[in-house]
Amino acid sequence: MSCNPPAKFTVNGMARTYTGDPRRSLLDFLRDDLGLCGTKKGCDHGQCGACTVIVDGRRINSCLTLAIMQHGSEITTIEGLGEPDHLSALQRAFIKHDGFQCGYCTPGQICSATAMLEELAQGWPSHVSADLQHIKLSDDELRERMSGNLCRCGAYSNIIAAIREITEATP
């Protein structure tokens, strides 16, 4: 069992290897080593959600995991969801509904919401679900499920409108 073993994983489909100081967070690796600066550093303590990325299909705080721990993972950042000339449906909805003001929390909001829609599709309950077995979609459900992403501009109502557009378009 070696000390500080390399970690091999993919980021937006590209193979990557991390071999540096084990202290490096996944967030710092994405931004500083790969130059993927869409993922933002807000609080760096798992409280704001600006650093949200999708690892093996799950949204997580990239500030609270180490790059060296990602061995075997598939990581998707905002750059992997869409780019200016081919936006994802959720990215288009955020623009249409003005789901941001300064934009700093937006990549985290969109990564979070993208994975959240998959959680809804799986039928996972939330704290506000009246029935743990059958989830009835409501704005309260969306707000609770997005509570890990803070927006200091207070664009919450438009963020919910953007997400609702996608949930209403999905049968």
Next chain:
Amino acid sequence: MRPFEYRRATKPSDISAADRIIAGGTNILDLMKLEVEVPAQIIDINPLGMTEISEIDGGLRIGAMVRNTDCAADARVRRDYPLLARAILAGASPQLRNRATTGGNLCQRTRCSYFMQPEARCNKRDPGTGCDALHGVNRSHAIFGASENCIATYPGDMAVALLALGASVEILGRTGTRSVPIGDFHRLPEHQPAKDNLLEPGELISSVTLPPAMGGAQIYRKVRDRSSFAFALVSVAAAITIADGRIRHAALAFGSVAHKPWQDPAVETALVGQEPSLKLFAQAADLLVGKAKAQSGNAFKIPLLRRALIAVLSEATNTEA
């Protein structure tokens, strides 16, 4: 963050007494950034598996590496142990629950703000230095079981539900396995507040086992400063069954009021065999909070806990105000 050596475990025996274990990492990495935790050796147990939820002896065995999300979403947990699903879903954020593990959640550390500031005096972080919380801002602190050395609370939700459900914790050490009731896993601060629970260095939680489900009403009520993504000020977990108009079984546990999930068998005894009524619930709640002792800034927790218990018992038994 201080430098450390990182290794990936391939088998449980790779863990030595000098290792600090990392699982989901959501608590320990936060504390390492603050330099509250300064481990020299980190061992990553993610490669060890332990991610299954299996049926055993009419109950459920939840592997230590089952993520909080997967536990709360499990069809058997939702159907038979809704209290557990509710408690998990009341905690943290979806992103954190996606990483946080069953074993790691039990081992999470207090959120006492003095513990989390290396410049403050804290017997839990630096034994023998004193406790700045005693005469400081202590609105979130303990009302049961505190000592002059430490008034911190265990902050989690999941363990409170597990206590009311009568779970046990399986611990893997170099000399074998042992199983302890969840109520014995966490400890009171006494003269050793640095020790949160009875895990010895090098030991690992391998699973948590739930006894067969009892049915009846299961309720988790969490009172907090905001309605999502906040720690409890007080919480109540209740599993209640009624037979022939009387309370047949009452299991209660209380969160964020002590250094461990709190239980008071006398309160349960006072309820069992009785007809549900608001008067009975008020008597039971008075019995519970009669033993509480407030710190300088958290006297509000005592009536809050009293009301929360009465409300939960009323809801569980459909007793109208």
